[in-house]
Amino acid sequence: MGVDLGVGDGEVGGGGGEEVGGEDVGGVLLSFGRQLKRFREWAGLSRGELGERVGYSAATIASFEQGRRIAPARFIGLADDVLGAHGILRERVEEVERAQYPAFFRSAAKLEARAVELHVYATMAIPGLLQTEEYAEAVFRMRRPLLGEDTVAQRVAARLGRQKIFARAPMSTISFVIEEAVIRRPIGGEQVMRGQLEQLLLCGQRRNVEIQVIPIQRDEHAALGGPFTLIETTDARRIAYVEVHKESRLFTERSSVREFEEQYGILRAQALTPSESLALVERLLGET
Numbered sequence: 001m002g003v004d005l006g007v008g009d010g011e012v013g014g015g016g017g018e019e020v021g022g023e024d025v026g027g028v029l030l031s032f033g034r035q036l037k038r039f040r041e042w043a044g045l046s047r048g049e050l051g052e053r054v055g056y057s058a059a060t061i062a063s064f065e066q067g068r069r070i071a072p073a074r075f076i077g078l079a080d081d082v083l084g085a086h087g088i089l090r091e092r093v094e095e096v097e098r099a100q101y102p103a104f105f106r107s108a109a110k111l112e113a114r115a116v117e118l119h120v121y122a123t124m125a126i127p128g129l130l131q132t133e134e135y136a137e138a139v140f141r142m143r144r145p146l147l148g149e150d151t152v153a154q155r156v157a158a159r160l161g162r163q164k165i166f167a168r169a170p171m172s173t174i175s176f177v178i179e180e181a182v183i184r185r186p187i188g189g190e191q192v193m194r195g196q197l198e199q200l201l202l203c204g205q206r207r208n209v210e211i212q213v214i215p216i217q218r219d220e221h222a223a224l225g226g227p228f229t230l231i232e233t234t235d236a237r238r239i240a241y242v243e244v245h246k247e248s249r250l251f252t253e254r255s256s257v258r259e260f261e262e263q264y265g266i267l268r269a270q271a272l273t274p275s276e277s278l279a280l281v282e283r284l285l286g287e288t
Contacts, residue, residue: 028099029067032092037065039083054078070099070154097161105248108229108241113165117173117232119264121223125187126196127176128159129166130203130211135196136160138188171208177267180216183281190288197285204278212271213280222266230257230264 040050040061047058047065056075063069071079073093080089098106112118120127125139136159140152147155165172183200186193204211214221229241240251240260251257272280 028095029070032071032089032096033065033067035092036061036071036079036083036089039079039085039089040065043083045083050079050082053082069150071096072157073097097158105243107250108231108243108248109162111231111233111239111241111250112162112229114234115165115172115231116170116234117230118165119174119230120176121227121229121264121267122176122178122182123227124182125185126182126200127178129163129174130176130200131159132192132195132199133160134192135188135199138192142187166203166206166209173208175210175212175268177212177214177264177271180213180280183213183284186288194285194288197281197288200281201278201285204274204281210274211277211281212268212274213277214267214271218270220270222270223263225263228260228264230260 040047043050045053047061050056051058051061054075055078060069064071064075073096076089076093076096079085080087083089094110098110118129120129125131126135128136131139133156136156137152140147140155166174183197188196200211203209226242226244231239231241233239237252238254238257238261240257242249242251251260271277
């Protein structure tokens with residue numbers, strides 16, 4: 001069975017909300033903003049006074065309170081302490097964080113953050129979990145129609161925030177199968193790509209991460225249908241996530257998920273081994 005996650009990649013904030021998986025994102029930001037303002041007023045602090053204590057400008061806090069910007073987890077934690085909110089603001093962190101993502105990815109982001117296993121097949125760009133800040137910014141800046149500056153910054157921060165999964169305890173098992181063309185495509189230019197290749201080498205040395213590359217010259221290929229992600233949750237559910245353009249779908253029916261698992265298993269057999277793959281990345285790094 002497929003679960004349609006909806007469509008949309010608009011800038012979040014301000015007035016109307018967007019219904020995604022039952023979650024009114026604009027409403028979440030406005031609700032959090034009103035709650036933040038109420039605690040601030042109860043504490044008898046102006047926006048400027050709160051800003052001095054938590055390291056944010058009064059204008060930025062106004063944006064948080066009005067639902068025009070997404071408050072980062074660090075700010076929410078500090079504000080909870082300073083305003084004596086007794087954990088009430090902290091409880092909203094995950095809910096607010098999900099609003100950072102484009103609409104079509106929010107449900108998958110929630111599953112990804114709690115995955116015990118995550119397996120990613122990438123065909124067009126370095127997977128988001130492996131991207132450097134510079135590479136991610138280049139990816140978002142080349143989007144058409146163009147994204148606004150605030151949206152680019154928001155999306156980059158959200159993408160980097162997802163990478164905390166690597167250091168989570170207990171560790172998740174994570175693997176990537178990447179087309180060779182992806183690591184040869186110099187998105188962002190030579191310097192950006194050099195930093196990205198270095199990042200791949202670092203990530204590939206993590207105990208819980210395996211990166212494999214499918215050579216361009218392979219004459220057999222198990223997944224010509226395109227990229228996908230396999231997720232196993234803490235409650236042993238197995239899910240496949242597929243995204244194209246701005247549409248996405250979660251497959252939960254066992255027969256459908258098994259098809260993707262079969263493809264991924266064969267892809268790993270057709271790809272270079274993890275050590276061979278990192279050797280290729282290192283060779284390309286030496287050529288840049």
